[in-house]
Amino acid sequence: MRSYRTSTVVALGLGLALLGTSAFAEAAKDITLLTWLGGPDRKVLDTLVTGFQAKHPDYKVKINVVTSQGDARGGMRTALMGGEKPDLVTNTWPAFRKELADAGILRDVTPVWTSKGWDKSLAKTWRDISTTGGSVYGIPYIFGYRSGIWYVPADLQKIGLQAFPTSYDDFLATFDPLRKAGFAEPIAMPAKVYAHSEWFETLLMRTGGPGLVTDLGAHKIAWTDPKVAEALRQYARLFGAKCCGDSKLMYATHWDDAADRIFVERKANFLQIGMWINARAISQYHLKPGTDYSLGKFPALGRGFDNASIIDAKEILATGIGSNPDGADAFLDYVLSADGANIIAKAGFTTPSSSVDASIYDPVAAASVRFVNEGDVRFVLGDLLPGSLVDEYRLALQQFIGNPTEANIAPTLERIEAAAARAY
């Protein structure tokens, strides 16, 4: 009887041990990805995961979604502080990448980048903007061109133009004829939250180049620098040329209102905002890309930086707190491969991976890729700056467009500089 009990206990123990081992083995193959992304962005991730798992059946990717309103960094921080230990995190803010790196959460993938040959898929400029303090923590997988101007070709034809103006002066010169042609506001300036800063940021890039954007983002130069003042002066020229409606209209306009005024109400002509307008124009306005609407490259200022672009990008970062670094690296490699890149392109997004089959893109998306490939890229300032400075920067610009005069340039920049001094 006693030996029967002993053997039962031993058998149970062995069984539990085996179960434990198998559970451990299974856990080792699990890759956890933490994200806040929803909608089409999430769908792309899901499709990438399906494709990856089909190619690597020994791995299973689990996506943990953080629900968040407004700035998703809050939700991501809360999840990480609350004990989440993902292998991968999605990110879109270089400032947040630095914060995560400083907190010891990220893993440097520089050796993996070399061993897996990611340079073949990503141009140097993408590696540059993915670098924080000399280390690379992940890969960009989706980008959006933010130096493009959305317009309706038929509007320009009304004033005798067959193509989008290439110089800034020519661009400003379209405002008067467009107004005379019956359009209430040549530029629909969405200043309700943040989109009014898009014009300024590309002007900053065109005026001082990528170095200026990087240095300003890191606060290596002051906001009161003459180059920044010159960018703001060029910004003021838009208003001087009567680009827009009055300040109340701009403050009441979000980017979707602006898009509606151009493509539905046909009362405005130009909008500078990200690539999500492409999806909106196709699915909501039922317009044909390249024919009913188009994307113009931001006009040249002639200061040597006219091919540089402002972009937004989503990246997947590797962490050092997850349990499956090998699986995480394999997933990153798959995202950059032709299979992964084509999944992204088929979903209507643009990818920095050169492994993509470019014929998948529609004419507008293809144009945006072409513009971006012409020169250096930098992130939008809203993603580069510390969170506490972003609000103040956008607010100062918002108030500047209410009074876009030469006399208001210095006070506006001093105000941002004072906020920057507190933020870094």
Add this chain to the structure above:
Amino acid sequence: MSAVDTRLPPPGARAAHRGSPGPAPGRRAWMPESATALLLLTPVILLFGLSVIYPVIETLRISFWEIRGLGRPRFVGFDNYLRLFSDPVFLGTLWTTLIFTVGVTIVAVTIGWTIALLCAFAPRQTSIFRLMIFATFGISEAVAGYIWIGIFRPGDAGLLNGMLSAIGLADLAQPWLGGANSALIALIITAAWSAVGLPLLLSFASVQAIPRSILEAAYMDGAKPLAMMWHIMVPLSLPGARVAIFLTLLSSLRAFDIVFVLTAGGPARATETVGFFMYRESMTQFNLGYGAAATIILLIGVLLVSTPAIAQRTKGAK
């Protein structure tokens, strides 16, 4: 033998007398009354402690620390509070919150109370009408915000501007959410629309509780409907309206969702309430300590408003 039983009542008899299911006379209670009460209250105390007391204590604790993003927290004592009261943005939000709270309460309670008084003359015929108005109270503030964004949109795409143009008042059309004053007024109207159902319900219940004999006597004495409303229904429905004022004040003080959706605090922070400031500092700038200090200030404000009202209600209950 006396007809009156002079013996002391057995334990539990008092409870039985009040109608509560106490032990039968002659049987001892297996647990003292106070212990039973404590046992029954324990789940509520636990839940209240976990969902209310603990978060408040934790928020209070965090308010004494500087926490920036994922960086190492630093104890700063009362610095966050001192900074708050020298921060013009926060002081501006206090003022905005005051205007918003008073505005919403006046508009919502006045409309709700007036409709309740009018409906009292024909309660049955107006039941669908009352139900429709009360339904707005069931709509979340975020949804209300999205509905009113459509109304206040700039250009002819906005319902309000479109209507003004349609009736020949196109000159009055404007970007309602683009001006500091018009945006705050728009916000008050939206929040009042969302809140009006509660004052209506409470005031209507108060009006319905007025004894019919009083109204009939007034009618027999030749009182006109307006006089009856002013001299009888208004004063006698005051208790319901008072509760409505108190509840609307409290919910308006804490306003966040409607501000977030409708104006995002703009233009240029003109409609930023303390609730929105707290969110912006804590969740978008991740200044958790500073945001927590603002939360505690808001909590004190809510307590200042609610304590006298609760004290009065409690006194009334005695």
